[in-house]
Amino acid sequence: MTLSIAITGTRSTEHHEVTWYADLFARYIGPFRSEDTHFHIGGAKGIDSLSLLWLAGHSQSSITVVVPGTVDQQPTDAQEAISRCRDRITDVIELRASELRTPAYYARNRYMVDRSDMVIGFPLEGGASTSGTWQTMNHAAEGGKPRLIVPV
Structure with missing residues (x-):
């Protein structure tokens, strides 16, 4: 049976080295990576891109990238x-x-959550509780879906 997981997180990731995130993903995403897991990841910079690169290099899981507009409209x-x-x-x-x-990003987040069994969120530590990451986590909570919250 396939487990589907949405990953969400802050775009502000410059305060840690890339290796710090690799260690973080190994600890909190790593246990879920298998051929029977499907990940939904937003196509933004920050946690989205970092987790995509990590999963692509460290798992055999299937990966879906979801963008609110088109890939060409995403940051470089x-x-x-x-x-x-x-x-x-x-x-x-x-x-x-x-x-x-904002409504387009919220629609993207809901799309990912609605197609997932659980959500792993990496919000900015001390960041606003109204961020897109928290909006995504709250949508998952409203749907009764398990959530793993890992502040960065």
């Missing part, structure tokens, strides 16, 4: 991560929002 870092992992990405979902504003 995110486009590069998607391009580098293309051979490991099972599917790219472009929701084609007409405007890339």
Whole structure:
């Protein structure tokens, strides 16, 4: 039986080295990586891109990247991560929002949560509880889905 997991997190990741995130992902995403796990990841910079790169290199899990508009509208870092992992990405979902504003990102987050069995969130430690990461975690909570919250 396939386990589907959405990963969400802050775009602000510059306060730690990439190796710090690799260790973090090994500890908190690593136990779930298997051929029977499917990950939904947003196509933004920060945790989205870092977790995509880590999963592509450290798992055989299937990966779906979900973007609110198109991949071409994503930040350069995110486009590069998607391009580098293309051979490991099972599917790219472009929701084609007409405007890339908060409602489009919330729709992307709900899309991922609604298709997942659980959510792993990496919010910015001490960050606003109104962030997209917390909105995603709250949507999962409202749906009764398990959540693993790992502040960064």
